[in-house]
Amino acid sequence: MKEINDLNLPEDLKYTKDHEWAKNSDGVITIGINDYAQDQLGEIVFVELPEVGDTFEKGDEFGSVESVKAVSEIYMPVAGEIVEINEALEDAPELVNESCYDNGWLIKVKIDDTSEFEALLDKGAYLDMLKG
Amino acid sequence: MENQPGTKGLVFNEPEIWDKSCNGRCAMSLPKADVKRAQLDKTLVGDAPELPQLSELDVVRHYTRLSQWNFGVDSGMYPLGSCTMKYNPKTNEVQASRKGFASAHPFTENSYSQGSLKLMYDLEQYLKEITGFHAVTLQPAAGAHGELAGMLMIHKYHAKNGRQRSKIIIPDTAHGTNPASASLCGYESVNIKSGKNGILEPEDVKAVMDEDTAGIMVTNPNTLGLFESNIKKIADIVHAKGGLVYGDGANMNAIMGIVKPGEIGIDVLHLNLHKTFSTPHGGGGPGSGPVAVVKKLEPFLPVPRVIKNKDSYEFLTDCPDTIGRLHTFYGHFGVLIKAFSYILSMGAKGLTNASKLAVLNANYIKESLKETLNLPYDLPCMHECVFNDAIQKEHHITTMDMAKRLLDYGFHPPTVYFPLVVEGAFMVEPTETESKEDIDQFIDAVKAIAKEARTDPETLRRAPFLTKVTRLDEVAAARKPCLCG
């Protein structure tokens, strides 16, 4: 497993204490799990995602990521409506390991209010949390 | 490895069964058609299922070859912790296949089923004697099914008392079936940690036990192989708040004739006949999970129950407070016969000796290997002992590597990575039916492997070598599930 200093955590993303990342493009938030989470889980074999049109509150469980011997629930960093899910993960869950910030994204969410997004952690704050 | 049971041998290849199929073959002797064909409406009739077409020898050879790729208790020592892989006596199989039992139809009336009913009634009495409880049901089909029965009774008990509760206390050493069974009753699991000696501390239970908590699920002896010696105090705490104590009797093999769970504050207990009472595991079942209860829970037992009249037996279904039915008929009757035969073959003295020798074997292994493997809880154990890979970590050798290497030496590995409270757990349960010679061989094998961990770690990481297949790609299996051919 990676040391904290070896983690790839892009500067331009927001992070959550549950090890997700989020990116805002014009009110649509793309969400995935970050390098730390994918590294801890190991080889990911299945990703369970919601359906387009589902709506969630901040903190709701919206899916799960599975390795052979572990399951991690994933939680909404912001409230909103699912506008797109990464369908490629159905046949290729390994994309989350290979490219967690790019081809391995999970969902896109439409939000009404950007304040929840703005309140997420930046890289520095997230790293501080990890180091405890 | 000269003196170890693992050796070379000819291993046959065998394709998937449909690859042997040849149109026109049939391995079944078909009865003569002695009545006129009755044609069903054509719209209802489907194509015949595409099953393989084989001769009788094709079938026999296929399954004989498959069987040779398996390791069973009859092949060698199978020290799988928490599973009690003791010898499965052959006479039990003979008894269960007697025509009067095997051909009995479940809908034959009580008066034509007196043999089955008497057997079930007597078995209930024996299990009551062994566990110290007031009443027993034989209906649950397996341990987890027994847990569900027990939790449903606790649920019903609270409902009957006028106020349902929402939580249940489960220690971190519990089997995964415990929280899963509790969930089915809508109970939220409250997890508590075992104390530093590997057993529950009454204060920790006291801290979480309240009047919204239905009770606690305790495995005793626990999955670290330790006796929960505070059980009575814990039961008092739970009872004082109106809760009940569920006992997971998976490890009953350690205490027959020594402790009766019904006397130490436990209210409901399930047994695993396929563990303690010698019925075969069958590669994953069928098992049987009878449940024993104290008097106040008797009204909630599943139906039908077996009762004795003056000199006959019958099923009773009219029990107003019952949790209901759990199995289509009366449970795994065929498995009950085997456990019944075992108890009759052992007698009270034999069962007590079995427990004593099971505990002796485990302590002997613990003492003999504690310099070789790390022993997180160096305390007198019951029927099993839990080591881990802390010493071998230095050479980057894991519990899994050692487990796989044991296969080459001709032993089934212990349970690995359970209980979860011990990192890299290596959980050994020899059972009483293993002789000192076989155990010594196992100890030597573990020592030899620990030496290999230092001298030749690369070999260990690639083990096993002598098995039909090597380590399998479980990631690929789960990513692209191929569940049928």
Next chain:
Amino acid sequence: MRYLPHTREDIESMLKVSGLSSLDDLFNCIPDDLKTKQKMDIPQALSEWELDTHMEELASLNAANKNCKYFIGAGSYDHYIPAIIPYLISRSEFMTAYTPYQPEVSQGTLQGIYEFQTMVTQLLGMDVATASHYDCGTALAEACLIALRKHRTSNKIAVSSLIHPHHRQIMQTYLGPAGYEIVEIPYTDKGVTDIKALEKMDDIAGIAVQSPNFFGNVEDLASFKTVAADKKILFITSFTEALAYGLLKNPGSFGADLVAGEGQSLGIAKSFGGPGLGLLAGSKKQMRNLPGRFVGKTLDSNSDKGYVLTLATREQHIRREKASSNICSNNGLNAMTAAIYLATTGKIGIREIAQQNHDKAFYLKTGLEKAGFKPAFNSPFFNEFVVKVPDSFKAKKESLINDKNIFAGIDLESFYPELKNHYLFCATETISKLDIDQLVKEVQ
């Protein structure tokens, strides 16, 4: 005791290693007040000879000890079991192995169960089948839980009143405490589930229908699927007689989402009702919702094919309180038995046996009608059917068992109080024309 290998010397030397002087010292860690003062009141140990005698005495108290003719089914069927089945299944490598958690030394069980899963999907026309469950009733309860958990708003499931009464009782036991409700769909005078009544039911999470149903009649599964599709809910079917699908169109061809069934007919002894074999199959979409074990095919580190338990993250030992079910074991050895049976009958044998079951049942029904019994329902059936008998039959039925070892029909009144004097009859391939003629003559 012959199962306990320890000599006195063994015990002494092993105690010495543990630093103890007696076997009782092994239990010093148990406080004295927790040790029992009561003996176990169990009979003295029997020798193998004595055990044989005792068990034969018990077995002979069952009517089944004689050569009986079974004209009854209702979830447990008398079928011929070829000699190779008990022979092969008794191989101790199958019988004395544990769950195949160490795949390198469990390929026999694993390939066997993989083949079982495959043959079950063939039989039922479904995409996936699990490695088995306890019995049909428990598998059906699990199937209903899937539908209920998936549905966001409803906590009710519509269940045909012609599902085996005991299965409905199990469903009640499983579903009730979790706060779910079962709504029964009535049956029509044709002895099939009333689809019109179902259409009117709102706010339900799923539909469960048994076919052939408890009366033996074949249900119109296509119409039920249409209703389920309209309501956008899961369609669950069940069956108690697996051999029916050697002849009938399978549930998969009607678009069933989940199928629960009893596999006892596939080479497993009646054994007073257990252990049987719970079958559970689903469409591809339901794969990850199904509880219990799956075997999957993969490769080993030498790229040779092999089999492993897979998709374990759904199960209790990983997910604990969030598992899809608390089920841990399956009825593995009985699944293997069923696989051997299906390989033995093959495509040709299963069709012929299934057809003969229907032929015999049809011949029996015709005979009973000639003897004066009235047909209760006019619907197509497989190997079971209901007739209305005269009042005198009850006494006759007793004497048939006592004098001729014939079990003739099951009284339905206790399950359906409105069906006084209605009996459920069954005929399988083990019943000959002569047996039927004799029964007909007896009841005339």
